[in-house]
Amino acid sequence: MEPRIIRPPGRLDFPPVRELWDSWEVLYQFGRRDVLLRYRQTAIGVLWVVIQPLVAAGVFAIVFGQVAQLPTGGTPYLLFSLSGLLIWNVFSGILTRSSGSLVANQGLVSKVYFPRALIPLSTLLAVLLDFAVGSVLFVVLLFAYQVNPGWAILTLPLWLVAGVALGSGLGLAASAITVKYRDVSYALPWIIQILLYATPIAYSLEAVPKDLLWLFNLNPLTWLLEGWRWATLGQPAPPPWMMLGTAVVSILVLAGGSLVFQKMERGFADVI
Amino acid sequence: MQIDQDRGESMRDPALALQHVSKSYRIARNRGGTNRATDAVIGRLRHPLRRTEYEDFDALNDVSFAIEPGQAVGIVGRNGAGKSTLLKLITRITAPSTGQIDLRGRVGSLLEVGTGFHPELTGRENIFLNGALLGMKRSEIRRRFDEIVEFSGAQQFLDTPVKRYSSGMYVRLAFSVAAHLETEILAIDEVLAVGDAEFQAKSLALMRDVAQQGRTVLYVSHQAQTVTTLCTAALYLDCGRLAFYGSVEGALSQYRDSFEAFRERQLDPATRAGTGELRFESATMGDTTIEPADDKVVEFTIGANPGLHGQYFVSCHLNDANGVMIAQCDSRLVGAWFDPGAPARGALSIKDLWLKPGRYSVDLFLCKFGVLDAWEGAAAFQVLPTLPYPQIADGEAARKGIVLADFSYERW
Numbered sequence: 001m002e003p004r005i006i007r008p009p010g011r012l013d014f015p016p017v018r019e020l021w022d023s024w025e026v027l028y029q030f031g032r033r034d035v036l037l038r039y040r041q042t043a044i045g046v047l048w049v050v051i052q053p054l055v056a057a058g059v060f061a062i063v064f065g066q067v068a069q070l071p072t073g074g075t076p077y078l079l080f081s082l083s084g085l086l087i088w089n090v091f092s093g094i095l096t097r098s099s100g101s102l103v104a105n106q107g108l109v110s111k112v113y114f115p116r117a118l119i120p121l122s123t124l125l126a127v128l129l130d131f132a133v134g135s136v137l138f139v140v141l142l143f144a145y146q147v148n149p150g151w152a153i154l155t156l157p158l159w160l161v162a163g164v165a166l167g168s169g170l171g172l173a174a175s176a177i178t179v180k181y182r183d184v185s186y187a188l189p190w191i192i193q194i195l196l197y198a199t200p201i202a203y204s205l206e207a208v209p210k211d212l213l214w215l216f217n218l219n220p221l222t223w224l225l226e227g228w229r230w231a232t233l234g235q236p237a238p239p240p241w242m243m244l245g246t247a248v249v250s251i252l253v254l255a256g257g258s259l260v261f262q263k264m265e266r267g268f269a270d271v272i
Numbered sequence: 273m274q275i276d277q278d279r280g281e282s283m284r285d286p287a288l289a290l291q292h293v294s295k296s297y298r299i300a301r302n303r304g305g306t307n308r309a310t311d312a313v314i315g316r317l318r319h320p321l322r323r324t325e326y327e328d329f330d331a332l333n334d335v336s337f338a339i340e341p342g343q344a345v346g347i348v349g350r351n352g353a354g355k356s357t358l359l360k361l362i363t364r365i366t367a368p369s370t371g372q373i374d375l376r377g378r379v380g381s382l383l384e385v386g387t388g389f390h391p392e393l394t395g396r397e398n399i400f401l402n403g404a405l406l407g408m409k410r411s412e413i414r415r416r417f418d419e420i421v422e423f424s425g426a427q428q429f430l431d432t433p434v435k436r437y438s439s440g441m442y443v444r445l446a447f448s449v450a451a452h453l454e455t456e457i458l459a460i461d462e463v464l465a466v467g468d469a470e471f472q473a474k475s476l477a478l479m480r481d482v483a484q485q486g487r488t489v490l491y492v493s494h495q496a497q498t499v500t501t502l503c504t505a506a507l508y509l510d511c512g513r514l515a516f517y518g519s520v521e522g523a524l525s526q527y528r529d530s531f532e533a534f535r536e537r538q539l540d541p542a543t544r545a546g547t548g549e550l551r552f553e554s555a556t557m558g559d560t561t562i563e564p565a566d567d568k569v570v571e572f573t574i575g576a577n578p579g580l581h582g583q584y585f586v587s588c589h590l591n592d593a594n595g596v597m598i599a600q601c602d603s604r605l606v607g608a609w610f611d612p613g614a615p616a617r618g619a620l621s622i623k624d625l626w627l628k629p630g631r632y633s634v635d636l637f638l639c640k641f642g643v644l645d646a647w648e649g650a651a652a653f654q655v656l657p658t659l660p661y662p663q664i665a666d667g668e669a670a671r672k673g674i675v676l677a678d679f680s681y682e683r684w
Contacts, residue, residue: 026405111388
């Protein structure tokens with residue numbers, strides 16, 4: 001048998017993709033645990049998954065659609081904001097849940113070995129399950145409002161992957177940094193709150209004043225949202241640079257997050 | 273380092289080999305550890321040129337050894353000798369600072385029973401979660417599921433959340449999962465000390481089977497007896513260095529000798545822990561050989577430090593030969609305080625404590641807000657093998673228990 005050789009951490013180690021793949025069982029068990037636990041000892045259980053996005057979308061529809069009367073490019077407001085919230089919740093859900101995950105599981109980190117990246121990554125399962133339930137609701141509403149997204153819906157998986165990659169990349173980095181500096185857990189909810197309003201989720205880019213548009217265009221999440229609404233609501237396609245930009249930024253963020261995580265991983269047990 | 277001749281040679285492919293492995297922790301000296309990013313940034317802005325000074329603490333220092341497959345190796349040493357650090361390195365929980373570790377096979381660990389158990393999940397769910405964490409595939413867990421459940425004795429409660437388990441049952445289930453791992457190397461840290469006597473015996477037998485199946489076992493313990501029954505070889509660690517690797521008896525005798533050596537070292541105040549603002553100067557037993565029911569008297573003298581303000585107090589711990597603390601006598605409890613302005617002399621008398629025959633040691637502490645002086649093994653005494661009871665019975669009658677009690681029976 002070939003021995004496994006353990007050496008001191010180097011300057012820049014690459015993520016152990018092979019090992020991560022071999023331990024998918026742990027990922028599954030963690031994800032399962034999260035899903036099982038979330039609604040245990042609750043009265044209405046899984047209904048929360050439906051109620052949360054629906055109420056949020058409803059509030060957005062009333063505030064931005066009825067009170068502020070912002071344009072949506074002809075889409076019913078409820079549908080418009082629910083679509084935006086679906087992908088936003090994937091991104092912010094993964095980021096929030098994973099950022100605190102290592103500290104929440106510090107007993108494990110300091111007592112057992114397994115590839116640590118599985119802890120933040122396992123939050124994916126619960127978030128994607130929420131997404132799946134939300135999507136069913138969304139599809140029902142698409143039929144109810146008789147909106148047809150057209151062939152662009154075929155690009156939906158790509159936008160979803162981009163949202164997952166952005167959330168996981170930032171989440172991996174955030175979780176690793178939280179181990180050393182707990183400030184992240186205070187700053188992150190605040191940053192996510194700001195991003196929620198700084199990104200065209202509940203409003204469309206049409207409503208943005210022309211002289212501020214450049215500011216919104218700097219935000220990669222804007223590109224993602226534009227693409228997402230093209231895929232889910234049949235709104236006009238985003239310019240090609242946004243599509244390309246989303247792909248490039250997603251890959252860079254995921255790679256960067258993994259490297260930050262990898263760099264700090266082997267010291268976790270010593271500082272957590 | 274000493275190595276038994278027959279063990280140093282003729283090595284098959286080792287299951288585990290360490291080459292010059294060290295692990296040092298960096299302890300920041302000029303600040304109280306930064307846990308906030310803002311502090312780190314502000315500190316950097318204020319003192320852009322100052323580098324944080326670190327003190328290196330070597331938990332393990334240049335350790336090399338190799339273990340053949342199928343060996344059960346005990347790891348003994350005093351507290352802080354690096355035993356747990358060594359297991360943490362082998363199980364990959366933490367990374368070595370220098371050196372190289374070669375592992376042939378998967379490493380399973382039992383470092384703390386119940387790690388990875390989630391209180392809200394049921395016993396069944398926890399078995400799968402914990403098994404996966406410890407490196408088992410689902411098929412493997414399913415295959416051994418019945419065995420695990422049977423060993424733990426938790427059949428009726430499989431679908432109850434473990435938060436409702438009694439602590440004993442919790443520990444038994446957790447131990448069963450880990451013990452049924454099919455890893456080539458198994459690292460255990462004193463977990464056999466859990467559960468009732470029957471379960472302990474069962475666990476010990478299981479561990480022995482594990483080694484006989486050709487798997488390699490590493491076992492950290494304070495209990496000489498378990499190491500003797502379970503292990504085929506032993507390592508003795510002293511202050512992060514490997515001082516002996518060979519027969520179990522050899523390692524244990526070095527371990528026992530180390531208590532004496534440690535006591536001698538502690539005579540020099542400079543080697544002792546504590547801030548050192550004030551130190552004990554001497555400590556003697558009123559009588560070094562006593563009968564079980566005799567009063568225990570510890571006399572001590574303490575130096576002076578006029579620069580120190582406020583009164584201080586003294587605490588004394590009484591330990592038996594296995595290092596178990598029998599009594600803690602804190603002078604605050606009886607209103608005895610001392611003044612650092614002048615040298616102090618004093619004595620502690622312990623009455624109405626019946627000790628079992630054997631050797632005992634005394635630790636002395638001098639404290640104010642923190643510990644000024646910690647003198648472990650300041651004095652020692654022997655309790656003679658007589659029993660303070662009116663009748664003579666066979667040895668069985670007073671064998672168990674840690675202390676003797678002054679008791680009586682009445683018939684109604």
